[in-house]
Amino acid sequence: MTARTRVKQALSEGRPGETLLLKGWARTVRTGKGVTFISLNDGSTLAGIQVVAEPELANYAEVAALGTGSALTVTGVLQESPAAGQELELKALSVEVVGTADQEYPMQKKRHSFEYLRTIAHMRVRSNTFGAVFRVRSALAQEVHRFFAERGFLYVHTPIITANDCEGAGELFRVTTLDLNNPPRVEGEIDFAQDFFAKATGLTVSGQLEGELFAQAFSDIYTFGPTFRAENSNTARHAAEFWMIEPEMAFADLSDDADLAEAFLKRLCRFALDNCDDDMRFFNAQIDKGLIERIEGVAQASFARMDYGEAIERLKKAPVSFQFPVEWGLDLQSEHERYLTEQVVGGPVFIMNYPKDIKAFYMRLNDDGRTVAAMDLLVPKVGEIIGGSQREERLEPLIGRMMEVGIEPESLSWYLDTRRWGSTPHAGFGLGFERLIMYLTGMENIRDVIPFPRTPRHAEF
Amino acid sequence: MTARTRVKQALSEGRPGETLLLKGWARTVRTGKGVTFISLNDGSTLAGIQVVAEPELANYAEVAALGTGSALTVTGVLQESPAAGQELELKALSVEVVGTADQEYPMQKKRHSFEYLRTIAHMRVRSNTFGAVFRVRSALAQEVHRFFAERGFLYVHTPIITANDCEGAGELFRVTTLDLNNPPRVEGEIDFAQDFFAKATGLTVSGQLEGELFAQAFSDIYTFGPTFRAENSNTARHAAEFWMIEPEMAFADLSDDADLAEAFLKRLCRFALDNCDDDMRFFNAQIDKGLIERIEGVAQASFARMDYGEAIERLKKAPVSFQFPVEWGLDLQSEHERYLTEQVVGGPVFIMNYPKDIKAFYMRLNDDGRTVAAMDLLVPKVGEIIGGSQREERLEPLIGRMMEVGIEPESLSWYLDTRRWGSTPHAGFGLGFERLIMYLTGMENIRDVIPFPRTPRHAEF
Numbered sequence: 001m002t003a004r005t006r007v008k009q010a011l012s013e014g015r016p017g018e019t020l021l022l023k024g025w026a027r028t029v030r031t032g033k034g035v036t037f038i039s040l041n042d043g044s045t046l047a048g049i050q051v052v053a054e055p056e057l058a059n060y061a062e063v064a065a066l067g068t069g070s071a072l073t074v075t076g077v078l079q080e081s082p083a084a085g086q087e088l089e090l091k092a093l094s095v096e097v098v099g100t101a102d103q104e105y106p107m108q109k110k111r112h113s114f115e116y117l118r119t120i121a122h123m124r125v126r127s128n129t130f131g132a133v134f135r136v137r138s139a140l141a142q143e144v145h146r147f148f149a150e151r152g153f154l155y156v157h158t159p160i161i162t163a164n165d166c167e168g169a170g171e172l173f174r175v176t177t178l179d180l181n182n183p184p185r186v187e188g189e190i191d192f193a194q195d196f197f198a199k200a201t202g203l204t205v206s207g208q209l210e211g212e213l214f215a216q217a218f219s220d221i222y223t224f225g226p227t228f229r230a231e232n233s234n235t236a237r238h239a240a241e242f243w244m245i246e247p248e249m250a251f252a253d254l255s256d257d258a259d260l261a262e263a264f265l266k267r268l269c270r271f272a273l274d275n276c277d278d279d280m281r282f283f284n285a286q287i288d289k290g291l292i293e294r295i296e297g298v299a300q301a302s303f304a305r306m307d308y309g310e311a312i313e314r315l316k317k318a319p320v321s322f323q324f325p326v327e328w329g330l331d332l333q334s335e336h337e338r339y340l341t342e343q344v345v346g347g348p349v350f351i352m353n354y355p356k357d358i359k360a361f362y363m364r365l366n367d368d369g370r371t372v373a374a375m376d377l378l379v380p381k382v383g384e385i386i387g388g389s390q391r392e393e394r395l396e397p398l399i400g401r402m403m404e405v406g407i408e409p410e411s412l413s414w415y416l417d418t419r420r421w422g423s424t425p426h427a428g429f430g431l432g433f434e435r436l437i438m439y440l441t442g443m444e445n446i447r448d449v450i451p452f453p454r455t456p457r458h459a460e461f
Numbered sequence: 462m463t464a465r466t467r468v469k470q471a472l473s474e475g476r477p478g479e480t481l482l483l484k485g486w487a488r489t490v491r492t493g494k495g496v497t498f499i500s501l502n503d504g505s506t507l508a509g510i511q512v513v514a515e516p517e518l519a520n521y522a523e524v525a526a527l528g529t530g531s532a533l534t535v536t537g538v539l540q541e542s543p544a545a546g547q548e549l550e551l552k553a554l555s556v557e558v559v560g561t562a563d564q565e566y567p568m569q570k571k572r573h574s575f576e577y578l579r580t581i582a583h584m585r586v587r588s589n590t591f592g593a594v595f596r597v598r599s600a601l602a603q604e605v606h607r608f609f610a611e612r613g614f615l616y617v618h619t620p621i622i623t624a625n626d627c628e629g630a631g632e633l634f635r636v637t638t639l640d641l642n643n644p645p646r647v648e649g650e651i652d653f654a655q656d657f658f659a660k661a662t663g664l665t666v667s668g669q670l671e672g673e674l675f676a677q678a679f680s681d682i683y684t685f686g687p688t689f690r691a692e693n694s695n696t697a698r699h700a701a702e703f704w705m706i707e708p709e710m711a712f713a714d715l716s717d718d719a720d721l722a723e724a725f726l727k728r729l730c731r732f733a734l735d736n737c738d739d740d741m742r743f744f745n746a747q748i749d750k751g752l753i754e755r756i757e758g759v760a761q762a763s764f765a766r767m768d769y770g771e772a773i774e775r776l777k778k779a780p781v782s783f784q785f786p787v788e789w790g791l792d793l794q795s796e797h798e799r800y801l802t803e804q805v806v807g808g809p810v811f812i813m814n815y816p817k818d819i820k821a822f823y824m825r826l827n828d829d830g831r832t833v834a835a836m837d838l839l840v841p842k843v844g845e846i847i848g849g850s851q852r853e854e855r856l857e858p859l860i861g862r863m864m865e866v867g868i869e870p871e872s873l874s875w876y877l878d879t880r881r882w883g884s885t886p887h888a889g890f891g892l893g894f895e896r897l898i899m900y901l902t903g904m905e906n907i908r909d910v911i912p913f914p915r916t917p918r919h920a921e922f
Contacts, residue, residue: 004712006613006680023712024680025883043679044613071883073712098712099854099884106882122875125678126883134679138616145606152467152505155599159913160621160664160687161634161702163920173622173636173657175664177691180635180644180651190641196634196691196701197920203621203636210913210922217586218504218595219467219485226621226686230638230657240657241622251465251484251534251559393560414583414922421567422486422532423560452620452671459624459658461671461875 002075008045014078014088022049022090023098025126026070028109036064040074040090046132046278050081050089057095068108069101069126114448121452122461129286132279133449136272137437143271144224144245144433147264153247154218157225158207163199164412171230172202173240203228208246208428209362209415212391215248215426216418222247224433232456236445239434241454248428254364254373254390257427258350261377261386262303264431265348269299272440280440288442295440297347298379304349306340308371311351314344331358337376337383348379361401363389364425375429382439388429395419463536469506475539475549483510483535483551484559486587489570492525499527501535501551507593507739511542511550518556529569530562530587575909582913582922590747593740594910597733598898604732605685605706605894608725614708615679618686619668624660625873632691633663634701664689669707669889670823670876673852676709676887677879683708685894693917697906700895702915709889715825715834715851718888719811722838722847723764725892726809730760733901741901749903756901758808759840765810767801769832772812775805792819798837798844809840822862824850825886836890843900849890856880 002021010020024042031037034055039048051074053063066072076090083089107126117124124130148155161175177196178184184191192200207223214221223246231238247264249256272280273295284291306314315326315336324333332340332351341349353371356363363372373390392398398419399409409416437449447453452461463482471481485503492498495516500509512535514524527533537551544550568587578585585591609616622636638657639645645652653661668684675682684707692699708725710717733741734756745752767775776787776797785794793801793812802810814832817824824833834851853859859880860870870877898910908914913922 008613023885025678043615067882069883071712071885098886099882101882104881106878120875122674122878125675131678134615134617134675137618141616141618142606142610145603149603152469154504154595155602156595156912157598157602157687157704159702159915159920159922161689161915161920171638173638174641175634175636176641177632177634178641180637180639180641183641196693196917197915198918199920201920213583213922214586214595214912217486217592226618228622232657241620243618250532414581417567417583420565421560421562422530424484424532425559451617451675454620454622454658456657457659459620459622459660459662461620461674 006044007040007042007047007049010049010078010090011045011047011088016079016088018078019093020076020078020090022051022074022076024048024072026066026068026072026101029066029068029070031064036060036066038063038066038072038095040072041131043131046128046135046282047086050083050086051076051092051095052089053092053095057092059095059097062097063095066097067101067103067105069105070097071099072096073098114445118447118453125451128282130448132282133437133441133443134451136276136279136441137449139276140268140272140437140440141224141433143268143275147267148222148247151220153220153222154214156207156211156214156221156223158204158210158223160204160226161197161201162204163197163201164209165200165202172205173228173230175201175203205229206244206246206430208248208430209412211246211248211428212415212426213418215250215428216422216424219250220247234456236447237435237438239446239450239453239455242446242450243433245431245433246428248426250424250426252390252427253425254352254375254427257388257390257429258303258305258352258375258377261350261375261388261429262348265377265386266299266301268436269295269440273299283441283443291442294380301347303377304345304347306345306349306351308351308354311336311340315339318343329355329357332376334383337378338380341378341383342380348377350375350377356401359389361405361407362391362398364392365397365401373427379439382435385435385439386429386431388427390425390427393419393423393425395423467505468501468503468508468510471510471539471551472506472508472549477540477549479539480554481537481539481551483512483537485509485533487527487529487531487533487562490527490529490531497521497525497527499524499533501533502592504592507589507596507743508547511544511547512537512553512556513550514553514556518553520556520558523558524556527558528562528564528566530566531558532560533557534559575906579908579914586912589743591909593743594898594902594904595912597737597740597902598910600737601729601733601898601901602685602894604729604736608728609683609708612681614681614683615675617668617672617675617682617684619665619671619684621665621687622658622662623665624658624662625670626661626663633666634689634691636662636664666690667705667707667891669709669891670873672707672709672889673876673887674879676711676889677883677885680711681708695917697908698896698899700907700911700914700916703907703911704894706892706894707889709887711885711887713851713888714886715813715836715888718849718851718890719764719766719813719836719838722811722836722849722890723809726838726840726847727760727762729897730756730901734760744902744904752903755841762808764838765806765808767806767810767812769812769815772801776800779804790816790818793837795844798839799841802839802844803841809838811836811838817862820850822866822868823852823859825853826858826862834888840900843896846896846900847890847892849888851886851888854880854884854886856884
C-alpha cells in the first residue's frame, strides 16, 4: 500500500506519472460534461490540488454529487495540468468518500466576513485566510524556539497562576475554588486562607520576574507562554488571553537588549518571507497590498536608536498637529510612534531612556536620575511592537523605587534576593506573539490571529 | 574586546593558550597558599570551569575573599589542568567582581534537602541538581517542537480560559472578575452574565477538543501548553498546573496513534541521552542508578501491544497478590501497570481497547459494543506515561455516548459539527510533560521538575 502524500509535497516535489495516495477535504467540486474537478486541500499548504474524476470510477455518481467540505481519500496519477495556474493535477484512480458534507456546511464557496467567521471559529480554519494565518502562526512559533535554542537560551515555563498582584500591567483575573455562592469569611472579608492555594491568586500578566530568577542561574533564558489581562477593552488589538515571548539575559545592558531584539525580529521576518512564501503572497494579494515589501524592508533594515529626549524634540518640531500633547515626561501615543518610525526615521527605531515616572518600577535608573534604561521598538504601520528594559540590579535603588510606587518590598523578597547575592546587570524584552502575527500577515484584528479568542463577553469553544 | 565565551564551549572546544572572557557565578572558592581556585558556572553546562587566581592580580585580596555565589567577569588564558577530573582550567588575567555574595547566601556548598530547596525555588536553580533538571526540561521542550515540525504537524495554541465544564478530567479552577465580596445575583444565584466573559469560566484541563477542530483542517496538529487540575491531592505526582503535549491526527486510527507515540517517546529518550549527556550522567550517578540503562532500553525497544482483555487474563494468572482487584471492567492500577510492563513484557507496552465504561465519552466504540479504541502506554518503573485514543467520528454514536454520561449535546454543538461535515477517523494522545521529565531524570517529585510548582496551599514566587 502506498503511504499518504501531503498535498504540499505532491505539488512541489511530484513528477508526472507518479501514483499517489492523498487525503483531505474538498474545497470546491465542479462537475462538467463527463468530468468532475475537485480541489482537494489537506491543510499542509494554501493551494488545493486539482483532482480529475471521470465516469470510469465505479462510484462516479457519488463523486459527481459530492458536497463542499467532504473528506476524501484519493488514489491517482499525477499529470501535467492543462488548466491555468497549476502545473500538476491528479487523475483519480479511486475516490473514497470518508465523510460527507451537505448543503448546510457553513463554509461554502461564497465569501464570509471575518466578523461572521469568528462566530464559527471551529470552521473558519477550513478557509484560505485562516488556513494561512494558523500555518504562519505555527511556523513562527516553531522558529522562535529554534532562534533561542541556537543561541543557547534556556526555555522556562513560568507559572500561570500567581499570587503576585504587583506586576503592574492591568487588572488580574481571579483564580479560585471557593464556593462563590457562599464563600468562607473572616470578619466579613473573603477568607482566602481557605482557598486552594491558601491565598488570593490570579492569572499572570507576565513571566518576567520569574524569568529574571532563571537568568541569574542560566545566563540567557526565554519564556513563551500565555498571559492575561482582565481589561474590559473591546479594541482590535486587545485580547484577554494572549501568548508572550520574554527573553532575559544576565550580564547584559540596554544596548545588548536592543541587539537581541533587532536580530530576533529580523530573523522572524526573514523566516516568514522565505518559508511561508505561499501564505505570504496570499496575504500580500488579499489582505494588505504592501505587506511583503514592508516585511522585506524590516528584514533588511539597520534599526535606528534614538533617545526619548530627542524623540520629543523631533515631535515638537514636526509640521503636523497631533491629537495628544507632546511634552517631556508624557508617554508617546500611537500617532507619535508612527510619525517617528514612518516619517522621521523611515524604518524601525528603538526609542530609549524614557522618564522613570511613566515606566515600571523594575527598570534601571540612569545616572541622570530622571530616566530609566527602557526601550520600545517602533516599526512602520503599527508603532510599538517590542518593549524592554535593563533591570535595576542594585538593591537599594530597587527598594527605593518599589516604595515610591507603593509596592511593599517584603511582598517581593524573593525577587530582591537576586539583588542580594551575585547580582548582575541584566536586561530583557517582551513581544506579544499575536501582535507579531498581525504584523507579519496584515490581519487587522487580534481575534483573527488567535485560534479561539477570549475577549469581553466571549469565551466560546 | 573579546566576546563572551560560555563555559560549555570553553570546556568542550577551547584550546590551551587561548585568551577567553567568561562570565558567571562562583560555585566554590578555595584559597590556598598564594593561589585561589574558583569554580565558575554560567548555567550553560553542569560543570564549572576552574579559574586559577594568583597574587599578581591587582585585586587579589578581594578575589581571595570572594563568597560563594558572587557574580564575576573573568579574562584569562586556557591551560591544561594538573587537577584530576578536568582537562582545562583558566589562569586569570583579571577578575572583576560584578555582584558580591556574603555568608548569608542560601546556596552554600553544603547539601540541602529537596524539601528545603522548594522553599527557595528562586535560588535552587543555582544548584547542580536543579541546573541539570531545568536544562533537560528546556532541551526536551525544544526537541518536542522539532519532532513535530519535521513531520509537518501544526502547533496550535488552544485556549487556557474555557467555558466548557465537560472535558471530564477533574475539578476546574474558576476564573472570574466578579467582586467575590459582593457578587451580582439573580434569584439568589451568582449572575455570571455579569462576569467578564458573560458566563462561568474556568481553566482548561486539556486542549484536545479544540485540537480536534484544527486536525479537521490541517490533518496533523499538536498542542503544548499549560493545563490545570483543582484536585486537592498532595502526592509526588500531582500538580495543579502542568504542561501537556497533545497531538491529534486526522485520517488516523488507534494503530497510527500508537506508532506516533512510540516514535515520539523513543526520539525524546534518544535525544536526552545524546544531547544532555553531562546532565544525564549526573542523574545516573546522584539520583537514580539505573537511569541511563533504562532510558537506553526504551530508546531501543520495539514497543509491545496487548489488548486490555489479554492484560486482565495475564494479571489474573500472575503469581503475585495485588492490593487492588483484577476483573474485566475495572481500571488498571499502578501496581497492575508496572507488573505488565516490568514482569510480563519486560519493556514498554501499549494496552489497547479498554471497556467503554471506564473511559471518556469521545473515544471510538469498537465493533464489540463494549470496548473503545483507547490506549495507554506503560513503561518500566512508572507505569502509564501516555494515554490516547481514536476519537468517535460518527455523529450518532457520539451523541449517544454523551447522553449516556450526562453531557448535553447542545453544549458541545461546535464539537459535534466536525462530525456533521467532512468527518474523518482521527486519533491523538496526551503526554504530561512533567511526567516525562521525571521519567528522563529520575527525579521523584513533580515539584522538583517544575520551575515554581503550584500545589494545594502553594503558589509562591
